[in-house]
Amino acid sequence: MELLDFYCQCENVLFMGNKILIDIQFKRNHLLQNGFDLTMSLYCGIACRRKSFWCFRLLSTYVTKTRYLFELKEDDDACKKAQQTGAFYLFHSLAPLLQKSGHQYQAPRHSLLELERLLAKFGQDTQRIEDSVLIGCSEQHEAWFALDLVLNSSSSINASLQKSEMETELKGSFTKLRKALFQLNTKDASLLTTAQALLRWHDAHQFCSRSGQPTKKNMAGSKRVCPSNKIIYYPQMAPVVITLVSDGTRCLLARQSSFPKGMYSALAGFCDIGESMEEAVRREVAEEVGLEVETLQYSASQHWPFPNSSLMIACHATVKPGQTEIQVNLKELEAAGWFSHDEVATALRKNNPYTQQQNGTFWLPPKLAIAHQLIKEWVEKPSCSPLPA
Numbered sequence: 001m002e003l004l005d006f007y008c009q010c011e012n013v014l015f016m017g018n019k020i021l022i023d024i025q026f027k028r029n030h031l032l033q034n035g036f037d038l039t040m041s042l043y044c045g046i047a048c049r050r051k052s053f054w055c056f057r058l059l060s061t062y063v064t065k066t067r068y069l070f071e072l073k074e075d076d077d078a079c080k081k082a083q084q085t086g087a088f089y090l091f092h093s094l095a096p097l098l099q100k101s102g103h104q105y106q107a108p109r110h111s112l113l114e115l116e117r118l119l120a121k122f123g124q125d126t127q128r129i130e131d132s133v134l135i136g137c138s139e140q141h142e143a144w145f146a147l148d149l150v151l152n153s154s155s156s157i158n159a160s161l162q163k164s165e166m167e168t169e170l171k172g173s174f175t176k177l178r179k180a181l182f183q184l185n186t187k188d189a190s191l192l193t194t195a196q197a198l199l200r201w202h203d204a205h206q207f208c209s210r211s212g213q214p215t216k217k218n219m220a221g222s223k224r225v226c227p228s229n230k231i232i233y234y235p236q237m238a239p240v241v242i243t244l245v246s247d248g249t250r251c252l253l254a255r256q257s258s259f260p261k262g263m264y265s266a267l268a269g270f271c272d273i274g275e276s277m278e279e280a281v282r283r284e285v286a287e288e289v290g291l292e293v294e295t296l297q298y299s300a301s302q303h304w305p306f307p308n309s310s311l312m313i314a315c316h317a318t319v320k321p322g323q324t325e326i327q328v329n330l331k332e333l334e335a336a337g338w339f340s341h342d343e344v345a346t347a348l349r350k351n352n353p354y355t356q357q358q359n360g361t362f363w364l365p366p367k368l369a370i371a372h373q374l375i376k377e378w379v380e381k382p383s384c385s386p387l388p389a
């Protein structure tokens with residue numbers, strides 16, 4: 001339910017700036033009378049007066065949130081204003097700040113005032129706040145930003161010395177993202193992943209590749225512009241295909257020498273320029289294990305921040321029956337093999353790297369990796385009906 005149109009009398013309306021809030025009780029009755037299943041409690045929208053009635057076009061919370069973020073990306077003044085009431089996630093050399101509460105970890109947010117105090121305490125200019133990037137907002141339109149306290153800093157104070165003092169001051173610890181992802185809930189993990197990717201991109205794109213001049217970030221951090229030739233640079237992700245190959249009864253798992261000991265995953269590879277997803281899957285499977293893909297089926301996608309931002313495009317593939325002999329490309333992989341449904345289902349159930357290494361068995365990527373989801377899908381439904389490649 002994204003858009004609704006309806007009419008009501010003036011006393012049911014509250015104005016807030018250029019937005020309106022409908023009297024909740026009225027809306028609930030109205031929507032229930034009209035057979036809507038009201039699952040969200042608040043809608044914003046636009047209104048125009050028609051005789052004694054107001055005509056409303058109501059937008060869902062998701063749409064208003066999206067429109068608000070779009071406005072902040074386009075309008076530097078609006079974005080700067082949003083910082084006044086916004087909240088900031090903090091990083092140190094791309095490691096997010098985490099705080100422990102009981103047995104759980106969380107990513108704390110700081111107000112502008114708290115951030116200004118912190119920067120002043122550590123001898124940094126509050127101008128640095130302009131290096132922050134917009135990463136989202138709450139349903140109440142509290143804008144969320146991320147700032148790296150040392151990247152691009154002109155402060156002469158040694159960054160590593162400052163780190164532990166900052167951690168004491170902030171009652172938390174700056175934790176490497178790979179580790180942080182295992183300690184956070186999915187929502188925080190996804191926000192911090194986006195934040196780190198954006199902070200990293202800005203750090204690596206300080207100069208125009210044509211003029212060599214420093215580029216300037218817009219307030220939200222959704223782009224950088226070269227002041228001398230007006231070239232605009234947008235943050236980029238590299239498309240990567242990840243494929244779980246099956247021969248109908250078994251699936252193919254492989255490992256690179258850089259993987260943690262004992263971990264096996266699906267085949268992955270960067271798309272070459274000019275390739276479709278289907279072509280990239282066929283090429284990667286042929287390059288890495290010497291097999292020809294017969295059919296494939298798209299499953300899902302995921303942003304993956306390591307080592308740089310990738311858009312992981314996940315799919316299931318099958319190979320021609322009777323053509324299942326693997327020829328491992330040792331320049332790319334350390335090992336690859338066929339695994340039975342039972343073996344993979346057992347590994348999935350006991351996916352504990354420590355115990356599985358001890359037993360000499362293999363283990364699979366963690367839950368938050370799309371490779372895990374692909375493998376789980378195959379175990380639950382090994383015979384999906386894919387499209388020809």
Ligand SMILES: NC(=O)C1=CN([C@@H]2O[C@H](COP(=O)(O)OP(=O)(O)OC[C@H]3O[C@@H](n4cnc5c(N)ncnc54)[C@H](OP(=O)(O)O)[C@@H]3O)[C@@H](O)[C@H]2O)C=CC1
Binds near residue numbers: 312371
């Ligand atoms: N989320 C998940 O579930 C999973 C994510 N992944 C991610 O998928 C990505 C790709 O997998 P991988 O098997 O390594 O890829 P490839 O099989 O394509 O091999 C990697 C090599 O490709 C070259 N390469 C080509 N284009 C690029 C590019 N745009 N960026 C970096 N390297 C490039 C590099 O070679 P050279 O260094 O010689 O230049 C690199 O070492 C990895 O970054 C990995 O983190 C992988 C598995 C699971």
Ligand SMILES: [Mg+2]
Binds near residue numbers: 267268288332
């Ligand atoms: Mg690969």
